Amino acid sequence: MRARDRRRGRLVDGGLLALIAxxxxxxxxxxxVALSPAxxxxxxLGLDPAPGAPFIVQGVRLPRLVLALLxxxxxxxxxxxxxxxxxxPLASPDIVGIAQGASAAGVLVIVxxxxxxxxxxxxxxxxxxxxxxxLSLGGRGAIGxxxxxxxxxxxxxxxxxLGYALTRAALVDAGSAYxxxxxxxxSPSWPDIALVGGVLAGCAGLLVxxxxxxxxxxxxxxxxxxxxxxxxxxxxxxxxxxxxxxxVAVGAAGPIAFVAFASGPIARGMRGxxxxxxxxxxxxxxxxxxxxxxxQHLIPSTFQPPVGLITGALGALVLxxxxxRGDRRPEARA
Amino acid sequence: xxxxxxxxxxxxxxxxxxVVASLALxxxxxxxxxxxxxxxxxxxxxxxxxxxxxxxELRVPRTxxxxxxxxxxxxxxxxxxGTTRNPIADPGLLGVTAGASFAVVLGIAALGASSPAALAALALTGALGASALxxxxxxRPRIADAPVLLVVAGSAVTAALTSANSLLLLSDPETxxxxxxxxxxxxxxxxxDEALALAPLLAAxxxxxxxxxxPLDAIALGDDVARGLGFRLGRTRALSLLGIVLLAGxxxxxxxxxxxxxxxxxxxxxxxxxxxxGALLPLAGxxxxxxxxxxxxxxxxxAPPGEIEAGIVVAxxxxxxxxxxxxSRTGAAL
Numbered sequence: 001m002r003a004r005d006r007r008r009g010r011l012v013d014g015g016l017l018a019l020i021a022x023x024x025x026x027x028x029x030x031x032x033v034a035l036s037p038a039x040x041x042x043x044x045l046g047l048d049p050a051p052g053a054p055f056i057v058q059g060v061r062l063p064r065l066v067l068a069l070l071x072x073x074x075x076x077x078x079x080x081x082x083x084x085x086x087x088x089p090l091a092s093p094d095i096v097g098i099a100q101g102a103s104a105a106g107v108l109v110i111v112x113x114x115x116x117x118x119x120x121x122x123x124x125x126x127x128x129x130x131x132x133x134x135l136s137l138g139g140r141g142a143i144g145x146x147x148x149x150x151x152x153x154x155x156x157x158x159x160x161x162l163g164y165a166l167t168r169a170a171l172v173d174a175g176s177a178y179x180x181x182x183x184x185x186x187s188p189s190w191p192d193i194a195l196v197g198g199v200l201a202g203c204a205g206l207l208v209x210x211x212x213x214x215x216x217x218x219x220x221x222x223x224x225x226x227x228x229x230x231x232x233x234x235x236x237x238x239x240x241x242x243x244x245x246x247x248v249a250v251g252a253a254g255p256i257a258f259v260a261f262a263s264g265p266i267a268r269g270m271r272g273x274x275x276x277x278x279x280x281x282x283x284x285x286x287x288x289x290x291x292x293x294x295x296q297h298l299i300p301s302t303f304q305p306p307v308g309l310i311t312g313a314l315g316a317l318v319l320x321x322x323x324x325r326g327d328r329r330p331e332a333r334a
Numbered sequence: 335x336x337x338x339x340x341x342x343x344x345x346x347x348x349x350x351x352x353v354v355a356s357l358a359l360x361x362x363x364x365x366x367x368x369x370x371x372x373x374x375x376x377x378x379x380x381x382x383x384x385x386x387x388x389x390x391e392l393r394v395p396r397t398x399x400x401x402x403x404x405x406x407x408x409x410x411x412x413x414x415x416g417t418t419r420n421p422i423a424d425p426g427l428l429g430v431t432a433g434a435s436f437a438v439v440l441g442i443a444a445l446g447a448s449s450p451a452a453l454a455a456l457a458l459t460g461a462l463g464a465s466a467l468x469x470x471x472x473x474r475p476r477i478a479d480a481p482v483l484l485v486v487a488g489s490a491v492t493a494a495l496t497s498a499n500s501l502l503l504l505s506d507p508e509t510x511x512x513x514x515x516x517x518x519x520x521x522x523x524x525x526x527d528e529a530l531a532l533a534p535l536l537a538a539x540x541x542x543x544x545x546x547x548x549p550l551d552a553i554a555l556g557d558d559v560a561r562g563l564g565f566r567l568g569r570t571r572a573l574s575l576l577g578i579v580l581l582a583g584x585x586x587x588x589x590x591x592x593x594x595x596x597x598x599x600x601x602x603x604x605x606x607x608x609x610x611x612g613a614l615l616p617l618a619g620x621x622x623x624x625x626x627x628x629x630x631x632x633x634x635x636x637a638p639p640g641e642i643e644a645g646i647v648v649a650x651x652x653x654x655x656x657x658x659x660x661x662s663r664t665g666a667a668l
Contacts (some may be wrong), residue, residue: 090486094493137657145482146660149422152489153656156593160650164642182500257497261490305504312497319490 005273012270016282020069023289027065028057030297063188068292068307069285070196071185071253072263076284077203078245079260080267080277085217085238088148089322092261093127093246096151099260100158101130102243102250107165107180120195120251127247130154131239183254183308185292192252199248203241207277214238214277256308258315259284265322287311341606342613345620352627356397360634361641362388396521398529399588400626400644403521404595406536406585407431408622409543410578411596412603412615416550417574418472421601422485422659425461425582426593429491433464434586435516436495443506450531454587458535461583465575467491482660492591516590520643521630524588532584539581540619546574547611554609592645594652595622601655625651 028040033056039049043057079092093099105126106119114122133154138147162180207214216229217238224231246260266287267279291310299305357369364372364385371378372389407425414423425431437460441447447456471487516523549570552560557567585592599622600614607613626644629651633642 090483090490095486095490137661145486148486149482149660150657152427152486153653153660155489156649156656157653160646160653163646164637164650182497257493299505305501309497309501309504312494313501315497316491316494319487319494 005271009271009276009279012267013279013282016279016286020282020286020289023286023293024065024069027068027289027293028061030293031056031061063190063193064185064292065289067188067193067196067253068185068289070193070200071249071256072259072285072288073281074196074200074203074245074249074284075256075259076263076267076287077200077207077277077281078242078249079262079284080264080280081207081238081245082242082260083264084214084277085235086147087218088145089265091148091151092264093242094255094257094260095155096134096148097130097154097156097158098127098134098151098243098246099250099255100155100162102127102247103180103255104158104162104165105129106251107162110180111165116191120248123251124244124247126158127243127250128240130158131243135236135239180254181308182306182312183250183256184306185253185256185288186304186306188252196248196252199244203245204281206241210234210237254306254308256288257312258318259287259311262315262318262322263287266318338607338613342617345603345606345617345624349620349624349627352624352631353397353401355631356400356627357389357393359631360388360393361639364389392522395524395526395529396630397627398526399521399524400630401623402529402533402536403585403589403592404599404623404626405619406539406581406588406622407592407595408599408603408618408620408625409540409615410581410585411598411622412600412611412618413543413546413550413574413578413581414596415600416546416553416611416615417571418484419554420484422482422597422656424594424597425578425585426492426591426595427485427597427656428464428468428488429495430461430464430468430578430582431586431591431593432492432495432499433467434458434461434583435591436460436499437463438587439499439502443502450528450587453528454532454535454584457587458579458583461579461586464491464495465579469575485656492593496591520645521589521626523590529588532588535580535584539577539584540616542573542577542580543615544612546570546577547615550574550611551609554611589626590643590645592626593649594655595625595648597659598622598625598652598655601659 025037025040028044029035029037033050033052035043035050035053035057039053040057042049043053044062046054048054075093078098079094082091082093082096082098083089102123103126106123108126109119109122130151134147134151138150166180213229213234216224216227217231217234219227221231249256263280263284264276267276267283270276270283271279288307288311291314292307295305295307295310299310354366354369357373358364358366362384368381368385369389372381372386373394376386376390410425410430411423414425414428415421434457437456438447438453440460441452441456445452447453468484468488468491471491472484549560549565552563552565553567553570560567560570582596596618600618602621602625603614603617607617626648629647630644633644633647636642636647
């Protein structure tokens with residue numbers, strides 16, 4: 001059984017990686033200057049298959065691609081982790097206010113004249129503050145519906161603060177305002193990419209090291225304790241990791257909707273069982289990249305919508321599927 | 335005077351004060367005597383023409399819009415809490431106003447709708463669709479076991495619809511120009527004519543609510559008791575769904591998707607006049623109207639000379655109420 005699970009897991013992860021590679025090739029090849037896969041590879045190697053190709057591929061399309069992948073992976077991992085430790089498929093950082101907290105704090109600092117590291121730091125502070133509020137006001141060791149609903153209220157609160165900050169900001173350009181409202185990977189910078197990549201790698205390392213503790217977390221708290229786990233401590237630690245991942249993703253690309261919410265359930269659906277954190281990260285990366293391709297090339301409009309609008313609208317379908325399926329399973333078992 | 339009569343009087347007085355404040359306060363402060371003169375005796379030669387224009391052209395319309403929208407949402411919140419026996423039900427939290435607003439924007443962008451009748455029809459259709467969706471979700475066994483999760487499902491529905499909305503708005507600059515303030519809950523997006531044209535729909539909703547008051551009192555005692563008393567539950571629920579759609583849909587057509595007004599309005603009214611729906615529902619309307627006007631006035635005063643839309647202020651005021659409710663004894667039972 002376990003061997004079969006592992007084989008299925010490897011198959012799913014391999015399939016996702018192949019999908020990401022294919023989408024990545026599209027992302028590097030499509031655009032005003034269309035390049036064939038061979039030309040893309042040549043341009044990546046520094047050759048000059050077509051006029052300007054190295055600059056277009058390496059300077060313009062590659063940073064956007066890498067940012068989309070890293071932000072998607074960070075959000076997917078953050079969401080699946082929170083859902084797993086709180087044992088509630090509705091508890092994701094974009095539902096319980098962590099993403100909104102990061103985004104509101106980031107905008108407040110921008111309005112106050114900050115930039116760069118100050119904004120990233122504020123986003124981190126906002127995410128942790130929202131998580132701490134939800135934890136302390138939600139009570140009961142962050143388990144149960146109360147934590148989630150308190151988080152929803154915090155999300156509304158943070159959105160209000162964000163709305164206030166936006167009215168005070170000199171963000172005349174609708175694009176930058178919408179960046180903080182809906183999320184976009186359209187303005188990548190290598191320092192941002194390095195920050196997201198570094199935090200993602202660090203958190204992934206922590207999670208691999210704490211794998212045993214997380215596995216025990218799948219049982220109820222009493223069982224987890226009997227198995228030598230520390231459920232509440234692990235939950236609080238996991239929420240901090242979730243906040244860090246969400247904050248760097250939001251700081252670099254804004255609050256891209258529903259990726260954190262949907263990646264975990266999709267990954268679990270494909271794997272068949274388990275929290276499937278690694279698979280969720282791959283799903284998140286593929287989702288953001290795919291949605292960004294849709295936003296760039298499939299929307300018939302002079303305006304190119306930010307990727308967060310696409311994930312937000314598509315998220316409705318995942319949400320409905322989740323609500324319908326989530327019920328059927330226990331019934332089938334009974 | 336009984337405690338309840340006192341509570342009712344206090345609410346009505348608060349609403350009157352809010353109306354006067356809404357007419358008098360703002361970027362241009364106008365004293366109460368001048369406000370009353372401008373509102374009641376516009377031909378008075380002693381009036382400053384600027385004051386006259388500000389009061390009659392700017393502040394009277396937004397006050398009427400706020401009154402009607404707030405009253406509609408307050409009553410709808412009371413109806414919703416009554417039929418579902420869920421104390422944290424609110425047309426905004428459960429996605430009904432987001433459904434209405436999505437349908438309006440879709441109708442404008444796709445069909446070029448613009449008359450008040452067409453907008454109201456669109457808003458009611460959208461509200462009906464979202465209500466049906468949320469009713470279907472509420473009937474799912476997992477949600478029925480933990481009604482508090484309905485709010486989370488509703489907030490996810492809202493997030494998805496809001497993204498779809500923004501996508502439509504951003505791909506169509508003309509619609510965006512007219513409706514971007516309306517979608518965050520500004521009272522200035524609609525004129526007096528439109529408000530008065532839609533008022534009969536709200537009046538119809540109020541009548542329905544009053545007719546439903548006695549069956550709702552029975553439902554509060556439990557489904558079996560209500561059935562035993564001879565009330566037909568299916569019909570009562572269907573009628574109150576219709577009433578909610580009428581009230582919340584029309585309110586959204588006027589003021590955009592406001593959140594928390596129904597929640598706060600209904601709870602305030604219940605605190606002051608008790609749980610009998612005959613008094614509770616109309617006073618929930620009074621409380622909702624007062625809340626929206628107070629929020630609008632605060633939004634004008636917090637960041638002069640700019641303004642913060644009433645919808646944003648209401649969200650900031652309402653979120654702590656939701657948290658307090660979930661933490662209170664009522665919430666513990668959820």
